[in-house]
Amino acid sequence: MKAVVLKDWGDAENFSVQEVAKPAIRPSEVLVQVKAFGVNPADFKTRSGTAPYAKSYGHPIILGWDMAGVVVEVGAEVTGFKSGDAVYGMVNFPEPGQAYAEYVAASAAHLALKPAELSFEEAAAAPLAVLTAWQSLTEHGHLQAGEKVLIQAASGGVGHLGVQLAKALGAYVIGTASGKNEEFVRSLGADEFIDYTKANVEDVVSDADLVFDTAGADTIFASAKALKPNGRLISIAYGAMDKVLAVRPDIRAERILVHTSGDDLKTIGQFIAEGKLKIEVSQVLPADQIAEAHQQLESRRTTGKIVLTF
Ligand SMILES: NC(=O)c1ccc[n+]([C@@H]2O[C@H](COP(=O)([O-])OP(=O)(O)OC[C@H]3O[C@@H](n4cnc5c(N)ncnc54)[C@H](OP(=O)(O)O)[C@@H]3O)[C@@H](O)[C@H]2O)c1
Incomplete structure (x- = not known):
């Protein structure tokens, strides 16, 4: 099979498409013929060697956690899937994902049936970002209907799904991005939009029940200030919560790490079936343009998600 192989930590030029052996499956796994795979900022942090969970990986290595495809082989212990099923998932995280390939072996527990409403490209774009948004808002953020939630970087891979999920949960949603993304963020259902290049977010919002910060160090202190007393701050891109709590000791602040879950x-598939959650795929690139995909992501200026296909 063809796969995108990373020869060493470093820049995106270290990737090349090569012929490699098809993976063998364990009894708890299925073999998926990958129709499309997605990329996330975690991928370029892993590629460069800066992600903490990447330290133990050896080279050459096949990266890639997000994918959608068709089941072609089923392990002896697997009950939920059969050959021919269209599936998607964030596979093998935080081990090397190996989904930048024509076939991937994946634990059945990491997969779900692909919603019929999604193309393979849309489904491949979704898993890591949508699981992050969902777990941040519900499991950690305990978002309730009627609450006010501020979502920092509402136009990004995670943020654009966070806006829609928060609306679907009945919240009042304020999204931030630069002005070029205002129409997009409002189209997702945001009740208010703040252009962070024109206004200080904390000057506009000071009574949020929950802030979901997907941007990081540039925004985290404004996020803390935008909360009402006893508000909740969930961050996915900034970890020094002691510094945040020094500024706002009256809030709860947590940095979370997504976990994979078929x-x-x-559960999220229900919102897709009801038309409440759309996946924005801004670009579909051929697999041999993986370096281009990583470089675009590293610019931090992409809207929605980038997906690749062989
Ligand atoms: N902890 C976890 O489990 C976890 C899970 C997923 C992701 N993450 C991390 O979360 C971060 C976001 O991931 P992602 O996939 O959503 O990234 P992304 O798609 O690359 O985000 C890009 C978006 O961020 C917006 N943006 C950049 N700076 C901003 C700012 N100062 N204020 C508001 N918006 C801003 C940009 O909008 P403009 O172009 O309009 O500026 C762009 O649309 C990454 O650092 C990623 O590694 C962590």
Whole structure:
């Protein structure tokens, strides 16, 4: 099979498409013929060697956690899937994902049936970002209907799904991005939009129940200030919560790490079926343009998600 192989930590030029052996499956796994795979900022942090969970990986290595495809082989212990099923998932995280390939071996627990409403490209774009948004808002953020939530970087891979999920949960949603993304963020259902290049977010919002910060060090202190007393701050891109709590000791602040879950994808599938959650795929690139995909992501200026296909 063809796969995108990373020869060493470093820049995106270290990737090349090569012929490699098809993976063998364990009894708890299925073999998926990958129709499309997605990329996330975690991928370029892993590629460069800066992600903490990447330290133990050896080279050459096949990266890639997000994918959608068709089951072609089923392990002896697997009950939920059969050959021919269209599936998607965030596979093998935080081990090397190996989904930048024509076939991937994946634990059945990491997969869900692909919602019929999604193309393979849309489904491949979704898993890591949508699981992050869902777990941040619900499991950690305990978002309730009627609450006010501020979502920092509402136009990004995670943020654009966070806006829609928060609306679907009945919240009042304020999204931030630069002005070029205002129409997009409002189209997702945001009740208010703040252009962070024109206004200080904390000057506009000071009574949020929950802030979901997907941007990081540039925004985290404004996020803390935008909360009402006893508000909740969930961050996915900034970890020094002691510094945040020094500024706002009256809030709860947590940095979370997404976990893979086919069951969560199944739950989220209801919103997709109801038309409440759309996946924005801004670009579909051929697999041999993986370096281009990584470089675009590293610019931090992409809207929605980038997906690749062989
Ligand atoms: N902890 C976890 O489990 C976890 C899970 C997923 C992701 N992450 C991390 O979360 C971060 C976001 O991931 P992602 O996939 O959503 O990234 P992304 O798609 O690359 O985000 C890009 C978006 O961020 C917006 N943006 C950049 N700076 C901003 C700012 N100062 N204020 C508001 N918006 C801003 C950009 O909008 P403009 O172009 O309009 O500026 C762009 O649309 C990454 O650092 C990623 O590694 C962590």
